[in-house]
Amino acid sequence: MNLYELNEAIEGFDLEIDEETGEVLNADALDALQMERDEKIENIALWIKDLLAEAAAIKAEKQALEKRQKTAENKAAWLKSYIQDALAGEKFKTARVAISYGTSKRAEITDAELIPEKYLEEQAPKVKKAEILADLKAGEVIPGAYLLESKSLRIK
Numbered sequence: 091m092n093l094y095e096l097n098e099a100i101e102g103f104d105l106e107i108d109e110e111t112g113e114v115l116n117a118d119a120l121d122a123l124q125m126e127r128d129e130k131i132e133n134i135a136l137w138i139k140d141l142l143a144e145a146a147a148i149k150a151e152k153q154a155l156e157k158r159q160k161t162a163e164n165k166a167a168w169l170k171s172y173i174q175d176a177l178a179g180e181k182f183k184t185a186r187v188a189i190s191y192g193t194s195k196r197a198e199i200t201d202a203e204l205i206p207e208k209y210l211e212e213q214a215p216k217v218k219k220a221e222i223l224a225d226l227k228a229g230e231v232i233p234g235a236y237l238l239e240s241k242s243l244r245i246k
Contacts, residue, residue: 093134096127 091099100123106115173189182189199205226237 091126093127093130096123096130099123100127 100120103120103123105117105120107113108115177189179191181191222232222235223237225232226235
């Protein structure tokens with residue numbers, strides 16, 4: 091039974107009461123449903139914790155790999171510069187490697203303010219949410235913004 095069904099079963103539970111003694115005859119069944127619901131909630135919360143821990147481990151591994159990637163790229167760039175200096179424009183070739191030179195072109199901007207408008211990208215203004223939040227908390231009224239308070243679930 092899923093959590094939704096358990097909640098419905100608990101809400102719609104009909105208590106059977108002994109008319110003579112006033113004793114609840116099916117209290118164990120209600121307790122069992124509530125225990126099953128509590129166990130279901132606990133298991134879901136534990137699953138969330140596991141998923142968040144896995145996500146954190148993946149993020150840490152990703153950062154470590156990005157660092158290794160950057161180190162390898164920087165080392166390769168340095169070695170490329172080193173070999174360029176050593177060859178001083180000469181070609182180099184063996185059975186396993188060939189080094190030659192090519193030419194490339196790129197636009198270098200000396201003064202961006204002089205560039206015609208057709209070459210400029212339109213940029214949307216960026217909203218400074220942190221400043222808006224601080225001012226809203228201080229009681230200021232800001233058109234187009236309001237302070238929203240919400241509850242978040244924390245699992246430790």
